[in-house]
Amino acid sequence: MVRLARTALLLAASAGLAALAIPACIVSSGTIGSDCPIDDDGNLLIPRECCICPSPEACPQGWPKYVTVPDYCRPDCPEDVPYECCPCPSPEWCPDGVPPENSSYERYCPSAGTDAGVDGSTSSLCTGGSCVAPGPAGWKGPMSFWQGWDIAAPPCPKEAPILAFEGWTAPPPPSCGTCKCDAPEGTCKLPETWTVNSAACADPGGGVKTNFDPPTNWDGTCNGDKSILGDKLCGGVPCVRSITISPPVIEELPCKPHLVGDPEPKAPKAWNGGPEITLGRVCTSESALPTCTEAEGKVCVATPPGFSSCLYLEGDHVCPEGWGEKKLLYGYVEDKRTCAECACSEPSGGFCNVKFRIFSDAACTIEKEAADVSAGMTAPCKDLMPGTQLSGKSAAVLEYTKGACTPSGGNAEGELVLLEPVTVCCAMAVI
Numbered sequence: 395m396v397r398l399a400r401t402a403l404l405l406a407a408s409a410g411l412a413a414l415a416i417p418a419c420i421v422s423s424g425t426i427g428s429d430c431p432i433d434d435d436g437n438l439l440i441p442r443e444c445c446i447c448p449s450p451e452a453c454p455q456g457w458p459k460y461v462t463v464p465d466y467c468r469p470d471c472p473e474d475v476p477y478e479c480c481p482c483p484s485p486e487w488c489p490d491g492v493p494p495e496n497s498s499y500e501r502y503c504p505s506a507g508t509d510a511g512v513d514g515s516t517s518s519l520c521t522g523g524s525c526v527a528p529g530p531a532g533w534k535g536p537m538s539f540w541q542g543w544d545i546a547a548p549p550c551p552k553e554a555p556i557l558a559f560e561g562w563t564a565p566p567p568p569s570c571g572t573c574k575c576d577a578p579e580g581t582c583k584l585p586e587t588w589t590v591n592s593a594a595c596a597d598p599g600g601g602v603k604t605n606f607d608p609p610t611n612w613d614g615t616c617n618g619d620k621s622i623l624g625d626k627l628c629g630g631v632p633c634v635r636s637i638t639i640s641p642p643v644i645e646e647l648p649c650k651p652h653l654v655g656d657p658e659p660k661a662p663k664a665w666n667g668g669p670e671i672t673l674g675r676v677c678t679s680e681s682a683l684p685t686c687t688e689a690e691g692k693v694c695v696a697t698p699p700g701f702s703s704c705l706y707l708e709g710d711h712v713c714p715e716g717w718g719e720k721k722l723l724y725g726y727v728e729d730k731r732t733c734a735e736c737a738c739s740e741p742s743g744g745f746c747n748v749k750f751r752i753f754s755d756a757a758c759t760i761e762k763e764a765a766d767v768s769a770g771m772t773a774p775c776k777d778l779m780p781g782t783q784l785s786g787k788s789a790a791v792l793e794y795t796k797g798a799c800t801p802s803g804g805n806a807e808g809e810l811v812l813l814e815p816v817t818v819c820c821a822m823a824v825i
Contacts (some may be wrong), residue, residue: 580646
């Protein structure tokens with residue numbers, strides 16, 4: 395039966411524990427106090443020089459790094475695994491193929507896990523971690539990396555307690571929605587200027603002009619004001635020879651701007667009042683990463699829930715082969731961008747068409763002329779028989795189409811400052 399003793403049994407107190415400076419030298423030929431494999435009678439089952447720390451007191455400062463263990467002491471230990479981190483360096487240590495409970499290697503190997511297995515499913519030295527290839531020259535890591543909302547950020551894991559870098563992702567542009575303009579409120583004002591001329595339309599600059607305007611704010615119903623009798627003369631000729639009607643005028647109020655629907659929902663902020671970005675933390679340790687005993691050429695990186703095995707390098711870089719999940723973080727982020735307010739141009743493009751009529755009687759029953767006139771056109775001139783009597787007038791809007799406004803705003807404006815970029819490249823774990 396093999397057992398690992400935990401207390402000194404028969405060493406003479408007079409020898410003094412201080413004499414264990416070179417612990418391999420204190421193994422006696424008889425029953426010993428040992429963290430090495432012994433039988434029921436206390437006899438050492440391995441060569442004396444293979445029992446480096448026979449008791450905890452023999453190595454009070456931890457594993458003596460200056461001791462070189464012969465190769466024959468570790469036939470079952472991979473070449474890249476230190477002796478103190480190998481739970482089964484020879485058959486005597488693990489007669490059943492499994493390290494004894496509370497095996498001494500856990501004391502001297504900082505990265506040893508209590509449930510490290512030897513069944514090939516995981517690295518015996520990477521419980522709770524990930525086995526990954528060492529990073530290429532120039533890159534820092536691999537290290538433990540976490541990314542998420544700042545409010546939920548965990549501390550660095552105990553295996554990698556040092557915060558090597560902390561940065562933030564670039565914030566997306568603000569979600570501003572789409573600006574639109576309501577149709578303007580407005581009216582089509584009836585022609586206001588009616589001018590009778592003693593000259594024909596072919597001579598607009600000649601003749602005598604007579605005012606035949608309707609009253610202010612006229613509604614277009616029959617109006618008999620300012621009658622001109624047929625025998626009235628202007629400059630020796632009949633006052634009525636032609637008439638010019640001004641076009642209607644579209645009067646519209648400014649359009650009201652608004653957003654179409656609601657802007658897109660905003661992502662949660664990393665902190666109250668802060669930009670909508672996630673935090674990234676790179677964690678490391680002062681100690682070198684342990685090698686993975688069952689993944690040749692790999693090292694063990696602590697990856698508790700939420701953490702990944704990643705490299706990082708200052709600047710914006712392409713990830714090395716095998717580390718393709720790139721994350722670009724910044725040590726300094728200042729987002730001054732805001733959404734420009736919505737605005738509208740002046741209304742334009744409206745259409746108004748009016749039918750006007752002129753009569754020789756004030757009751758508007760004897761029509762002498764009728765025509766359409768539209769907003770924006772040149773004032774039409776109509777020739778009349780010389781000496782025609784003009785007494786009544788009327789007008790009506792045939793068609794009015796509101797104008798439209800061109801929206802502006804709703805775009806992101808302002809400055810985004812991103813400084814101190816750092817590239818983080820993560821790889822899938824090799825278990």
